[in-house]
Amino acid sequence: MKGSWKKSLPWLHALLAVLLIAAFFGFAGWQLQHRWQWSRLLDYRSKFAFGFSMTVVISFFSLILSLLIGILAAMGKRSEILFLRYFATAYIELIRGTPLLVQTIFFFYFIGTAYRLNNRYIMGILILSVFSGAYVSEIIRSGLESIPSAQLETARSLCFTKQQTYRYIVIPQVSRIVLPPLTGQFASLIKDSSILSLIAVNEFTKNVQEVDSITFTSFENYILLAAGYLVLTLPISLITRHLERKMSYAN
């Protein structure tokens, strides 16, 4: 059977992939003659843990708020009131067209100062939510657009009101459709929260950077930092994959 090796013994293939990645980084370590000092990190474990949980908390609240903003923006884009449509469009395009780094600095130092919003944590959550909300709204918008107009018309002919059509026909379907991309967006949100270290929000990246300035063990610190984010994003990634598969079976 030609080509059968391409799929046989999956664990061997997995091992090969792991070995290749290990070799890649191993070579780098060997080239640099790096003396690993993992034990030094142990002294700072409570600081790491604090930063890590802060990242989880900030991501969680930003998720809730960005969902809210995303839903409102998606509704705005479909509103019959022209002003709301323009406003939502401007918001979405401005946010999606500029880097998060620029937005963070702009909102914190300019808007935050002008409007006397000086709590870094609240500002951090607001900045992340406003950023992520634009992407969430696009996810919701494409979900809404995937409902064929024939269904809306059928609902109309059956005498459903507009609200009933949303409640019983549109939302049950859209919520299932948007779930996989939304979990993916949540994973991005967690990673993007690292940029808040820039405005001295005491989250995971900031704490690791502080430890680094004491211990000068950058390799160890940043490997730990990457691993910390992976602990959060990998399970989400698996859930997303699972939901996507469930969706494609349902269709």
Added chain:
Amino acid sequence: MQIKIEGLTKKFGTMAALDNLNLELEDISSLAVIGPSGGGKTTLLRILAGLEIPDAGTVIMNGKAIDFSSEQSLMAHRRRIAMVFQAYNLFPHLTAFDNITLPLIKTRGVSHEEAKSRAETLLRQLGLAEHMNHSPTQLSGGQKQRVAIARALSLQPEILLFDEPTSALDPEITAEILDVINALRNEGRNIILVTHEIGFARHACSHVAFVSEGQVATHGESETLYTDSDSDEFRRFISRIIGWKV
């Protein structure tokens, strides 16, 4: 049923889908609307269903004029009718059973028990007893259309509207659905049916209207229309279709 349509006009842009269409029928039981593609059949049916607002003209059904002035008045009209679409238009996230009961409970204020019993009775009558809890993706085209018919019947409408209910089906399944519609007609239900099945129109519907270029080119009792119509266009249409039949 009585239908009186006067000066009905509907434009899409500059193109008139219906162009001053008139039709007056008293005391008929079933009407088949036939005609060439793009002639305006669907547009006419959608106006009768209260889904489209005409640019001009009046429609009176059973003595009551359709009030096109507001969404509320259209809603009131829609309660009198039920529509079956070519593409079935079942809600994909609901089972066959829920497709029937949800509109009953939410838009007609029917109790859960009553909705349940209506759905069960109709699904059983239409041979769908085992498929009650299946979702539309698990049903064949013919089964989906039967669920759609059950949904329309459950609303106990004054008039049933069908827009090419068999166009998406195999010939064998088409015959099966036509049998269902014929049985409904025999029960004395008021039916308006847009169809390409000119044989069914002739033999199963009491009246036929031939719609072409946005007007009723000819109409009459189906018994006599096919033999006696003086519309050349109608005769050409019929002979062209019959030419390809066995």
